[in-house]
Amino acid sequence: MSLKNISEKTLQLLLKNGAQQAQVISSHTLLEELQYENNDFTLLRSVEDQSCDLTAITEKKKGSYSVSRTDDHSLNEAVAKTIEMAKSAQEDEAHAIATEKDQVEKAYENFESGPKEADLDEMTKLIQHFVRDTHQKYPQIGLRTIGVKFIQSKIHYLNSHGIEVTSSKGYYSFSVMFNANEKEKSSSMDFDSLSFTEFDERIQNLLAPENFGDKFKHTISHLHAHKYDKSFTGKAIFMPKCWYTFVQMINGHLTTGPLLAGTSKLQGKIVEKVGSSLFHIESRPHSPLFAVPSIMTGEGIFTKELTIFDEGVLNTYLVDLYGRNKLGLKEVSNFASHLYMPAGKTSLEDMISDIEEGILIGRFSGGAPNSNGDFSGIAKNSFIIKDGKIAQPLSETMISGNLFDLTQEIYDTSAEVYQNGSFYFPYVATAGITIS
Amino acid sequence: MTTNNLNFLEELLRQSEGNSHYTELRLQKTRAQFLNLINGDLTSNQESESSGLSARSFINGGWGYSSSSLIHNLNSSEQREMANQLLERANNHGHFMSKAMQNPMDVKLPESSFQFIQKEGLYKGYASTKDQIDFLKSLHSFIKEKYSDLKSIQLILSFNELEKSLVNTMGSQAFHLLPRTALYLKFSMEKEGEVVSLLEPLSGNGRAQIFIKDPKEYEETIDTLYKRVKDKSEGIHATAGVKDLILAPAVTGILAHEAIGHPAEADLVKAGSVASQFLNKKVGSELVTMVDLAHTYNGEELPVPVYIDDEGVEGKDVTLIDKGVFKGYMNNRELASFYGHDPSGSARAYDYNDEPLIRMRNTMILPGESKLEEMISSIEDGYYFLQSSNGQADLTSEFMFGVTMGYEIKNGKLGRAIKDTTISGVAFDMLDTVDMVSDEMHISCSGFCGKKQRMIVSHGGPSLKCRLHVGGRS
Numbered sequence: 031m032s033l034k035n036i037s038e039k040t041l042q043l044l045l046k047n048g049a050q051q052a053q054v055i056s057s058h059t060l061l062e063e064l065q066y067e068n069n070d071f072t073l074l075r076s077v078e079d080q081s082c083d084l085t086a087i088t089e090k091k092k093g094s095y096s097v098s099r100t101d102d103h104s105l106n107e108a109v110a111k112t113i114e115m116a117k118s119a120q121e122d123e124a125h126a127i128a129t130e131k132d133q134v135e136k137a138y139e140n141f142e143s144g145p146k147e148a149d150l151d152e153m154t155k156l157i158q159h160f161v162r163d164t165h166q167k168y169p170q171i172g173l174r175t176i177g178v179k180f181i182q183s184k185i186h187y188l189n190s191h192g193i194e195v196t197s198s199k200g201y202y203s204f205s206v207m208f209n210a211n212e213k214e215k216s217s218s219m220d221f222d223s224l225s226f227t228e229f230d231e232r233i234q235n236l237l238a239p240e241n242f243g244d245k246f247k248h249t250i251s252h253l254h255a256h257k258y259d260k261s262f263t264g265k266a267i268f269m270p271k272c273w274y275t276f277v278q279m280i281n282g283h284l285t286t287g288p289l290l291a292g293t294s295k296l297q298g299k300i301v302e303k304v305g306s307s308l309f310h311i312e313s314r315p316h317s318p319l320f321a322v323p324s325i326m327t328g329e330g331i332f333t334k335e336l337t338i339f340d341e342g343v344l345n346t347y348l349v350d351l352y353g354r355n356k357l358g359l360k361e362v363s364n365f366a367s368h369l370y371m372p373a374g375k376t377s378l379e380d381m382i383s384d385i386e387e388g389i390l391i392g393r394f395s396g397g398a399p400n401s402n403g404d405f406s407g408i409a410k411n412s413f414i415i416k417d418g419k420i421a422q423p424l425s426e427t428m429i430s431g432n433l434f435d436l437t438q439e440i441y442d443t444s445a446e447v448y449q450n451g452s453f454y455f456p457y458v459a460t461a462g463i464t465i466s
Numbered sequence: 467m468t469t470n471n472l473n474f475l476e477e478l479l480r481q482s483e484g485n486s487h488y489t490e491l492r493l494q495k496t497r498a499q500f501l502n503l504i505n506g507d508l509t510s511n512q513e514s515e516s517s518g519l520s521a522r523s524f525i526n527g528g529w530g531y532s533s534s535s536l537i538h539n540l541n542s543s544e545q546r547e548m549a550n551q552l553l554e555r556a557n558n559h560g561h562f563m564s565k566a567m568q569n570p571m572d573v574k575l576p577e578s579s580f581q582f583i584q585k586e587g588l589y590k591g592y593a594s595t596k597d598q599i600d601f602l603k604s605l606h607s608f609i610k611e612k613y614s615d616l617k618s619i620q621l622i623l624s625f626n627e628l629e630k631s632l633v634n635t636m637g638s639q640a641f642h643l644l645p646r647t648a649l650y651l652k653f654s655m656e657k658e659g660e661v662v663s664l665l666e667p668l669s670g671n672g673r674a675q676i677f678i679k680d681p682k683e684y685e686e687t688i689d690t691l692y693k694r695v696k697d698k699s700e701g702i703h704a705t706a707g708v709k710d711l712i713l714a715p716a717v718t719g720i721l722a723h724e725a726i727g728h729p730a731e732a733d734l735v736k737a738g739s740v741a742s743q744f745l746n747k748k749v750g751s752e753l754v755t756m757v758d759l760a761h762t763y764n765g766e767e768l769p770v771p772v773y774i775d776d777e778g779v780e781g782k783d784v785t786l787i788d789k790g791v792f793k794g795y796m797n798n799r800e801l802a803s804f805y806g807h808d809p810s811g812s813a814r815a816y817d818y819n820d821e822p823l824i825r826m827r828n829t830m831i832l833p834g835e836s837k838l839e840e841m842i843s844s845i846e847d848g849y850y851f852l853q854s855s856n857g858q859a860d861l862t863s864e865f866m867f868g869v870t871m872g873y874e875i876k877n878g879k880l881g882r883a884i885k886d887t888t889i890s891g892v893a894f895d896m897l898d899t900v901d902m903v904s905d906e907m908h909i910s911c912s913g914f915c916g917k918k919q920r921m922i923v924s925h926g927g928p929s930l931k932c933r934l935h936v937g938g939r940s
Contacts, residue, residue, distance in 0.1 A: 031539075061819075068736050071566040074559035075531040077819040080539075081516065093595070096514035098535040111513070118596035119511045120603070154566055174737040209738065209861065216738050218860045261706070290504050291618040293654050293661050352509065395858045397868015397888050401654065401661040406888040406937035408866045426864060428706070428890055428937045466706040466937065 033058060033186035034196070036082055036100050041188050043109040049086035049116070051127040053189035053330060056082050056100070059181065062148040066157050066176040074150075083328075084112040087127060091119040124355035128330035129191040132351065134361050135334035137193070141325050144200035144227040148180035152229040156204065160237050164208075167239040168246040170253070174219065175207040193330045201227050201322045201451075204237070210250040217252040218425075220245065220393070220411050222271075225321035225451030248392065248411060248423075255425035258414050258465060265388035266429075266463035267381055267415070270448035270455035272391050274369065277311055277455075279399055280433050281338065281366050284346070286353030293401045295434055296344060305342040305437030308458075312337050312370045320368045321451035331362045338366070342437075369453045374443030381442055381459050383418035389429065389465055390415055396429075403433035409465075430464045471631040472583075472639055478546065479633055482553040486523035486530075486560055488575050488799070489553065490634035492776060493519050494818035499625040499674070501595075503602045505618050506610070511595070518818035519549060521556040524800070527571035528563025530556040533819040575799040576809050579637035582774040589645055593674040598623055601678045608681035613653075613692050617661060620652040625674050626922060628816070630776065638778025644770065646670075646922045648912040649677045651684075653691055657699040662885065664695040664853070664871055667912035669924075671769045694852070694871050697883035704872070704887040709936045710848030711889070712841050712875070712929050715908035717854045717867065719925035722756055723829050723915065724857040725865035725893030727925070730758075730786045730794075731812075731824045732801035739861040740894060744792040750897025756787040758796055759828040760811060768828040769911035769924040772811060776822040781811035786829075790897070798824050816919040823917060831927035834903025841902045841931045843878035849936065850875055851889065863893040888937035902931035 031039075033056040044052040058080050065073040082105065083096045093115025097108040126132070157176050164171055182200040187193070205223040209216055222245060226233050235241055268276065280296075288294035296304065315324040315333040324333050329351050337345050349357060350364045382390065389412060396407015409429045414422040437460075444457035475491045482489065495517040502510035520533035532555035537548050564570045602621050609619050627645040632638065648669040654661055666687060670676050713721065729739035736742075760781030761771035772781040777799050785793045797805065798813035801824070813822035842850060855868035867889055874881040909926030 067733070070568055071528060071563050073529040073531060073821060074563050075821060076533070076555055076559065078534040078536060079516075079518070079819060080535050092511060094512045096512075096516075098516040098518060099538040101539040104538065115511055115513060115595045118594065118599050120508050120599065122507060150562075158566075172738055211738055214743060216740065216862060218862055218864065287502075287504065287509070290507065290509065291620060291654060292505075292656075293618060293663060295661075356507070395860075395866045397855045397857075397866070397870075397886065400870075400886040401663050404886060406886075407868075408864070408888075408890050410860070426890065426892070426935070428888065428935060430706075430888075430937050 031100065033184060036105070037186045037188040040082060040084060040105050040109060041190065043106065044084060044086050044112065045190060047109055047113050048088050049113060049190070050089070051087040051190050053085045053127050053187070054082065055328065056186045058184045062150065062180045064150070064153045064157060064178045066161065066173070068174060082108065084108055085127065086112045086116045087125050088113065088116045090121040090123055090125060091116045092125040093119055124352050126351045126355055127189050127191060128193055128351060130193070132362060133332055135332040137332055138195055138197070138325050141195065141197040143323055146182060146200055149229065153178045153180065153202070156229065163239045164246070167243065168250065170210045170212055170250050171208050171246050172211050173206065173208050177205045179203045187326065187330055189330050195326055197325060199322055201225055208246070208249060210253050212253050215253050217249050217255070218410055220249050223450060227321055251423045252411065252425070255423040257426045258422065258424055261464070261466045262387060263462065263464045265385050265459065265461045267388065267390045268458045268460070269390065269392045270457060272393055273458045274453050274455050275394060276433060276436065277369060280437065281348060284338070284348040285364070286349045289347060289349065289353060289357055295401065295403050299344050300346070302344055303342050304344045304434065305339055306440040307341040308374070308440045308443050309339050309342045309437045310372055311339040313365045313368055314370045315365055315368045317368060317370065319370065319449060319454050324367055327362070327364055329362070333365045336363060336365050369455070371443070371455045373445055373447045373456045375445055376442050378444045378446050378457050381444055381457060382415055382420060385415045386417060388415040389413070389463060390420060391429065399433055405433060406430035428466045430466065431462050435462050436460050472633060472641060475631060475633040478549045478553065479635060482550065486525050486557050488524040488635055489556065490522050490632060490777065491519065491553070492815070492818065493631040495629040496817050497625070497627040501598055501602060501623045503606055503621045506603070506606050508599060511599070516817060519552060520818050521552040522821060523556040523560040524575060525557070525560030526564035527573050528560050528567055529821070530559025530561070530563060531821050532556045532559065535818070573800065573803055576802050577636060578779060578809060580774050580778060580780040581639045582642060583639065584642040589643060589673055590675055593678055597678055598674050605681045605684065609688055612688065615655065616653050617656045618654040622650040623674060623677065624648045624650070627673070628922070632776060632778060634778040636778060638774070640774045640778060642773065644922060645673050646769070646911055647672060647674050647676055650912070651687070651691055653695045655695050655699045662695060662699045664691060664698060666691045667910065669769065669910050669912035671767070671771065671911065694883070698871060698885060701883035701885045704849060704884045704936050706937055707935070708933055710845045710931070711934050711936070712845070712850045712931050714850070714852045714929050715906065715926050716910060717851050717869070718831055718927035718930050719910060720854050720857045720867055721865070721893065722831050722927055723826060723923065723925040725859040725863050726756060726786065727758065727826045727829045728859055729861055729863050730796060732795040732797035732805060733824050734861060735795050736801060736804065737861065740863045741792065741795070744894065747792055748790050749787060749792045749894045750790045751900040752790045753834050753903045754787055754790050754897050754900050755832045757830060757832060758784045758786060758812070758826050759830070763828070769909055770827050770922055772814065772827045775811040775813045776815050777813045779809040779811040779813065781827065782808070784810045784812070796824055796826065798822065814921060816921050820919045823919065825915065825917065825921045826923050828909065829923070829925045830909060831930065833905050833907045833928040836902040836904050838904050838906065838929055841904060841929060842875055842880060844902065844931065845875045846877055848875045849873065849884065850880060859893065865893055866890040889934045890937070891934045896932055896934055899933040900930050904929035
């Protein structure tokens with residue numbers, strides 16, 4: 031049975047069995063994964079998955095069920111289960127299935143992107159060349175795990191309000207986890223990843239020693255990392271990957287759950303200035319900067335380019351259909367992927383030279399910030415900056431601060447950007463980080 | 467059904483013409499349910515079931531894996547055809563790997579077989595969605611009525627279950643279910659514009675009905691959680707620095723899992739974890755004994771009982787640290803062979819399309835003889851940490867955990883509550899500072915371990931008195 035047939039048949043069954051509104055997402059996924067561990071290839075994995083996700087609303091009650099079996103008997107059972115789940119729920123006016131009126135962006139009917147099948151030879155060569163170059167140029171680096179995956183995902187979305195979309199997306203992902211070793215000394219692990227659609231020059235360049243090498247040099251320098259004995263509160267430069275994790279934590283305050291619970295620090299702050307004018311974050315789901323476009327949410331809402339923080343001003347929450355209705359908002363806006371922060375004009379070198387005493391933060395290993403945005407944790411893969419220069423790789427060094435104070439204190443962003451196919455961020459300089 | 471599955475898999479394996487050194491077939495169903503009630507509104511009412519067949523082959527040191535969920539959509543002859551295709555692909559992938567390898571090895575996996583067929587009907591049927599939602603609503607009403615000053619009440623009921631049938635070319639056979647349910651209570655309170663939150667996770671081996679009770683039966687838990695979140699709202703920030711601490715069992719458990727357990731997994735040992743230097747060496751105080759137990763402790767079944775793993779190996783206890791001396795690793799067949807150890811039965815996969823990885827099962831530091839009261843009274847200036855949020859550790863055993871609930875200890879007595887903070891250190895250094903271990907024991911299976919795939923695990927232990935770095939504002 032084709033995905034379209036599965037969706038159509040299941041939707042009809044849901045409506046026939048008592049659903050007043052319903053949606054069905056039928057999907058088929060192929061995955062090929064090549065894995066390299068501790069100096070050799072270890073695994074080639076092929077996966078073929080099919081699934082059918084059903085959602086029904088009846089008498090303002092909602093239930094969602096997902097099943098991987100899509101034969102007639104299993105779909106009948108899944109429909110009965112979904113209806114039973116919906117009937118068991120509580121009435122809530124806010125439950126909804128997407129309609130044309132809910133759309134904030136143009137609709138797609140068919141969407142295709144990326145390769146349709148895996149190129150196993152290229153996947154193998156990518157790993158072989160990366161390993162060869164790394165071993166030649168950086169013999170102290172231990173490549174603990176390298177994974178190259180090909181994923182092809184086909185989806186057919188159909189709902190009772192006539193929204194129907196077919197999409198097919200293919201892409202590759204590369205991930206590497208590494209550390210440095212010298213006699214009995216080992217550094218902390220670091221990792222990196224990128225997504226792409228072609229084995230072209232851009233990917234070769236990104237993974238070439240002259241580009242990837244800085245990450246290895248950082249890691250090698252951490253063989254001699256030690257604790258910074260002095261406590262101070264001062265300036266910090268966040269490396270792009272680390273800043274991205276902080277932005278995700280900030281964005282968490284804009285989602286339906288914390289807003290409904292009343293625990294969001296950003297509640298009621300739409301159009302208020304919550305950060306410095308350099309704190310500018312966009313979601314660009316269709317941009318060619320990213321490997322895999324996102325065209326639609328799981329609720330059948332077509333994504334749009336969205337400015338989340340507009341030069342420090344909070345422009346929107348990131349709510350789903352339920353959150354929009356429950357909170358009385360205008361639009362569905364849960365498009366928080368494909369994040370983009372514009373580059374600045376200052377070089378990283380100049381940003382560092384401007385700091386008398388501060389920290390360059392590569393990775394944050396910390397507890398989830400509390401509701402007020404207070405965080406503390408260890409600065410991993412990080413360096414002390416002293417008198418305008420990188421002075422010391424750090425270990426066992428705790429940093430603390432407040433997410434929302436950090437955004438207010440941003441005073442510079444770098445000309446250099448990091449883009450890995452999933453996000454696009456510069457280095458970000460801010461103040462108010464306590465090192466202890 | 468169990469016997470049918472195993473007969474079907476055995477027949478397929480016998481008929482396969484592969485030339486692998488080892489092959490396994492696993493038929494698996496994974497169920498999950500998630501209900502989320504925020505301030506009385508049911509924001510999530512979701513359930514899923516995924517199932518499929520996987521084949522995995524080992525050839526000259528390379529692994530090939532192939533799986534499909536489509537097998538269930540087919541009639542029996544088509545099922546056989548697809549299963550044979552999966553076996554053939556796994557075999558071909560194994561060959562591809564052995565050719566791609568720089569150093570293909572003539573590795574022989576340890577020959578061992580084990581049969582474990584779990585008694586059917588061991589677990590009661592599934593609780594209905596209605597009963598679960600009604601329970602959450604009545605629990606919410608009970609809490610709301612008793613404590614109306616809470617800013618928000620969030621209740622989550624989360625159920626996961628792995629059902630596996632497995633055969634391999636060494637003659638192992640397995641059928642078993644691993645159900646886990648967790649009930650999370652999260653209270654938030656606002657004081658002077660600041661919101662504080664605290665989560666209490668309850669968990670156990672079994673389906674949702676293990677928690678569906680009269681809300682009054684949770685009164686003690688609710689009262690304690692309310693008192694703690696109220697104390698926390700009036701709390702102070704911890705003072706930064708190296709402090710004398712008492713870690714309650716929930717914190718001890720996450721420490722055992724993240725900071726000591728992971729570096730002691732043989733794949734991470736091979737990757738260069740700090741534990742690779744420590745075999746049979748003293749790594750901590752003689753008061754510390756740490757184990758990863760397969761299924762039973764003191765005659766009672768543990769929350770994550772693993773009688774057989776996904777390579778058909780009998781689940782065996784692993785003593786990681788014995789009275790302060792590092793004693794062993796958790797492994798799979800391949801790394802048991804590499805290190806010349808016995809296989810521990812620690813290779814587990816979360817879903818049918820996941821390959822087995824070395825995973826912890828029930829990881830804990832064993833209790834000592836001290837009384838908690840004596841431990842508190844022995845500290846002049848320190849903290850008692852009760853609850854942690856997430857934790858992370860790396861191969862050097864440097865770790866960090868968020869602490870979401872704790873009290874200061876002044877002159878041997880508990881003082882004011884503290885706001886969220888963080889503790890960090892190097893686990894194998896910290897173990898040396900342990901000078902008291904309580905006689906209590908608490909085990910939790912509320913979280914997931916994430917190591918490429920998610921996995922149901924449990925961890926726990928007693929209270930530990932030790933010295934660690936506390937994050938703070940001054």
